[in-house]
Amino acid sequence: SGAPATQSPSQVPVGVDPTRPSIARIYDGFLGGKDHYDVDRAVMRKINEAVPEAVDIARGNRGFLNRACRFLAAQSQIEQYLDCGSGLPTAENTHQIVQRGNPDTRVIYVDNDPVVLTHGRALLEENENVHMAEADIFAPPAVLAHEIVRKHIDFTEPVVLLHVGTLHHFEGDGGPEVMRQYIDALAPGSYVVFSHFYDPQVPELTELAKRIENILVHGPMGAGRFRTKEEILAMLPGLEIIKPNATTGPDLVVCDEWWPDGPRLTPLSKAARCIAGIVARKP
Numbered sequence: 001s002g003a004p005a006t007q008s009p010s011q012v013p014v015g016v017d018p019t020r021p022s023i024a025r026i027y028d029g030f031l032g033g034k035d036h037y038d039v040d041r042a043v044m045r046k047i048n049e050a051v052p053e054a055v056d057i058a059r060g061n062r063g064f065l066n067r068a069c070r071f072l073a074a075q076s077q078i079e080q081y082l083d084c085g086s087g088l089p090t091a092e093n094t095h096q097i098v099q100r101g102n103p104d105t106r107v108i109y110v111d112n113d114p115v116v117l118t119h120g121r122a123l124l125e126e127n128e129n130v131h132m133a134e135a136d137i138f139a140p141p142a143v144l145a146h147e148i149v150r151k152h153i154d155f156t157e158p159v160v161l162l163h164v165g166t167l168h169h170f171e172g173d174g175g176p177e178v179m180r181q182y183i184d185a186l187a188p189g190s191y192v193v194f195s196h197f198y199d200p201q202v203p204e205l206t207e208l209a210k211r212i213e214n215i216l217v218h219g220p221m222g223a224g225r226f227r228t229k230e231e232i233l234a235m236l237p238g239l240e241i242i243k244p245n246a247t248t249g250p251d252l253v254v255c256d257e258w259w260p261d262g263p264r265l266t267p268l269s270k271a272a273r274c275i276a277g278i279v280a281r282k283p
């Protein structure tokens, strides 16, 4: 299937195994969703005990995803989006944002979580330009060759590829190679929207990141890495980073600082400073 040598736990779908927590259900739970089971709640409780403001990681990530979609829908003219690891439908989903201005925009969601696939398909029944594909997002050849992806995405034209909140669930150091395979398949002028758990290498933040990482990596999830700026940027080979806010040049910022909707009225929590967001363009 083209899966990289490293097997990360989420590459084996949770299926109906009630003893395995689901990334999609836990993330959705942090965003206020109700589709979680006991096994998910146990993980959420542990994280909340270790880092009470951990919810800010999920919120910051989702806010970034929404603003990046709005930005690209308004400015890129691109009419095809491939959203890898799309997660459970929540208040504002990629297709709702990017189709607001242009209903012809096609969105393909890719995930391997059965709850995501079922909810996604139900939600999308009425929308002929939005489809759900079941594949391992850490096996790019499987995604790129998927029948639904091939049918609706024209790789000779620019694409918006989303890998938001996904690669931290990939163990080992194969992340750059996974992303390279996707990026190689994109036409020039394509964009990549990307976010990742971030270790800013400031002692108090590294310490917070480690507390969460310990629960994720050494608990039933078996994965969830906070990576450094260098490690994250290595996952976007050959891309030009779009200037991420009004004051800094092209670099890495935390999700909440990526073109926020306005000035901050309250300081960012420590947890909010541990997830980075990037929009980059293939030249």
Ligand code: SAM
Residues within 6 Å of the ligand: 010, 011, 012, 023, 024, 027, 061, 062, 065, 084, 085, 086, 087, 088, 110, 111, 112, 113, 116, 135, 136, 137, 138, 163, 164, 165, 166, 169
């Ligand atoms: N992209 C959404 C966002 O940022 O709001 C959801 C992020 S959620 C943290 C990660 C998603 O990736 C989950 O829905 C999970 O099921 C999916 N995922 C994780 N590993 C996967 C794999 N190997 N193949 C397919 N989907 C996977």
